[in-house]
Amino acid sequence: MGVGELSSAALPRSFFDRPSHEVAPDLLGRVLVHGGLAPDGLADEDGRVAVRLTEVEAYGGPGEDPAAHTYRGKTPRNAVMFGPPGHLYVYFTYGMHFCANLVCLSEGSGAAVLLRAGEVVSGLETARARRSSGKPVADRDLARGPARLAVALGLLREHNGLDAVLEGSPAGRPRDSVTVLAGLTPDSAAIRSGPRTGISTAKETPWRFWIDGDPTVSPYRAHTPRRRNAAATSVGAAPRS
Template sequence: MGSGKLSSAALPRSFFDRPSHEVAPDLLGRVLVHGSVAVRLTEVEAYGGPGEDPAAHTYRGRTPRNAVMFGPPGHLYVYFTYGMHFCANIVCLSDGFGSAVLLRAGEVVEGVPEARSRRSSGNRVTDRDLARGPARLAVSLGLLREHNGLDAILEGSPAGRPHQSATMLEGLAVEPAAIRSGPRTGVSTAKETPWRFWIDGEPTVSPYRAHVPRRRSTAATSVGEVPRS
């Protein structure tokens, strides 16, 4: 990692084989690498499994859209929202459980020029805002629909891994005293569940926004909002 302070060791799959609300705070300070861009995570949100978390995409069970969320752990669940944005999540728990952590915001620690080139406003984007919010984070990393299901665990030799591979690195874990938690952003159900976690005082954390009802024909707000017909 460019800062010289972040560990480049990859996290093991076992790290993610836990409930999402336990994995989420432990993800803060970790680094997701995709291609030549690396993002240090500063804000995340946990979402539970079928029948237990009405804000989760898996609440009503497995579908073709959410199948990746049912495991194995450590894979990326990338979905399209509001007809314009992609958001990225990391799957938690073993096969069949259906939970994940939404990657809400981070600091681009490698590949800043490439991340900036992917933003429509180009050079006008500050470093702080490159990955400040789930859609911006996905754009900075170049994550699109075809990356849904991408394995973010580097096990054994990297030989044969796709050119656009992803890896979650140890980075630098955050001290518990510096971690804050509160309600998840923009969800209309289970809104008080305090499963949004962020690094206190970190400028790249996105602003909290409560859910505001809006008319739309497709897609979701966060990992949670299931499209209604």
């Protein structure tokens, strides 16, 4: 994870009230917690999992980014992306996976950052149990990829729309809540960017950001056409529902 101490200070809403391609690299090293916070922030508790983000992708708004769910405008499915910044947008893909995103820019903008991978820094046993499916999973793979990250954190459809900005006392945060903490950010020299993963349009837009050399970063995969019944694998490919 690198040198230094994780900060349990919560990020303010203003952090997310910026274009998604500016928020995305600044999210690297931040910690997403699912579960009520203890007074000391990251202390383990049954059901609480915290992931330090190591890979993300930015997606723009309507008419701007043809790879975004919101490109054609607001729908019941993507409505959360048009809400206030700092909320969680969770969607279901390929009839089997959930993926999580953080909404950016002011209400009505329709932009977000997809959370692609991270390191589990608290709640390891809970994350291992969620990810094992009867077989042991290496710690580096617990949240390596957007669907795995959502499973490790226990994020499901009912968490779509949760406010990830902490207001008030951490000890008073509900158990089934999400919070983004300051964490431990990498040196700027360690941040890399490149094309987004697995999308068929706007393929060359370099809005995928990751921490260079971190073992939890997922491998890059170019888009491969496939038959599908549901939405695509990232916030990026336009949904068919």
